[in-house]
Amino acid sequence: MLNKIKLVTEIEKKALDLFYTQEHFCPMVYEQWLLLNKEMMFLEKVRNFKGSIWPIPLWQDELDKVIAVPDACNIYHIISVDGSQIYPDRHIKGRCFLINIGLVNFCYQDTVSSVAFESVPFVYPYKDEQLYSVEIINGIRHGHELTYGFEKAKDVLRSSSNGLLLFDGSFIFWHLDLQKGLRERFLDEYLGCLNMSYVHKIPSAAYISSPKSKELISILRLFLCNFDVQNTSLYESIDGMVDSLLVCLYLPIGYRTTIFKNTSPISCAYPDHLKPHFFYINVGKEVARVEFPAWMAEDIGLINKVASYIKDQAQKGDGYPVVLAEAHEQAVIKAVDRDFFYTYLERFTQKNYGQYKSSPYSQKLMHKKVMRV
Secondary structure, eight states: OOOHHHHHHHHHHTHHHHOOOGGGTHHHHHHHHHHHTTOTTHHHHHHHOOOOSSOOOEESSOTTOEEEOOOOOSOEEEEEEEEEEEOOOTTBSSOEEEEEEEEEEEEEOSSOOEEEEEEEEEEEEOSOGGGOOHHHHHHHHHHHHHHHHHHHHHHHTTTOSSEEEEEESOSSOGGGGSSTTHHHHHHHHHHHHHHHHHHTTOOEEEEESSOOOOHHHHHHHHHHHTTOTTOGGGTGGGTTOOHHHHHHTTOOTTEEEOOEEOOOTTGGGSOGGGOEEEEEEEOSSOEEEEEEEHHHHTOHHHHHHHHHHHHHHHHHTTTSOHHHHHHHHHHOOOHHHHHHHHHHHHHHHHHHOGGGSSOSBOHHHHHHHSOOO
16 A cells, blocks of 8 residues: 655655756756857858767757748548557466557538547457567557558548648657567558558658657757767756757647657668658647658648648647547447456457356456455
8 A cells, every 4th residue: 555645745845856947947058048049150060060970950940940830621521549458367268459540530621520439458368478568459449540640541431632640659669679689570551551541642640749859959969068968067957857848938729840850770660651750849837849751741731731620629629639539449448348358358268268167367357456455
């Protein structure tokens, strides 16, 4: 049982480390950011610099340029996909795990708009727990999200000049470096899905709420240390800062930043037309990060459309894109759904497999289900 009094004391004692806010850095950082943006040749220096210890993005226009996001048109399609899972549980005798994929399709019209919901479960049996780590199951789920999303968008958005496939998360597959072998297992599959956006010209983007990226901060680090990255004392004061807090200092509500190109090691494995690009957008209640493939970054008109749909969705969702929230609702496996999954496993095993007629649960789990004094 959690000792709540001790917990409160612990949080209060470590508050300054837990909550790093603008007040810690605002005056100094904004001043240095303004100085950086006066350095006309800084981008060229970044391009030629080979000794960075962080991914340093490249950018298209002025580093601090702000672009007003237009209002969305009245007629557009937007699709979103999300996924969730029930991981393998060794206390359940039905040896499997569940992935659930949810999809939402909003079609906005001048007269009558429509919405369609879908969810599709995938059950995976397994014999060896070592073959299905949490990272591998997450990788399988992510593959289903991308495949299902692009297949649906290919059919729905092909005939629409105003459409967007929007994912929750990132198009930079950082998680593939968390465990040995993940990149080899999943990267080609993921890139194959992303390539569908290029082949079928499906506008697609990934939305990151409350992003913790530090790519713009790394640009500022280079400026503060004059490219001497080993001299950590010159930039350690901003190590706790993230891009979204920096962008808050100069980006008004309803505006986006210029377009940046990600240069992380995983992105180097992408083909040129799929390399991840991104901008930050102030949707009112937060600064969010939006990622998209390189072929889209070359079309500013398309990027403006995408930004307008995202702004409109965030307004409809009171600060968070409503299409993402609804896709999550379709995908999430709630307690009642989890109970149904386990109950059906129990009934199925009792009916078909004599050795499990007693219970599909381990004794440990059975004891957790019943409170004993």
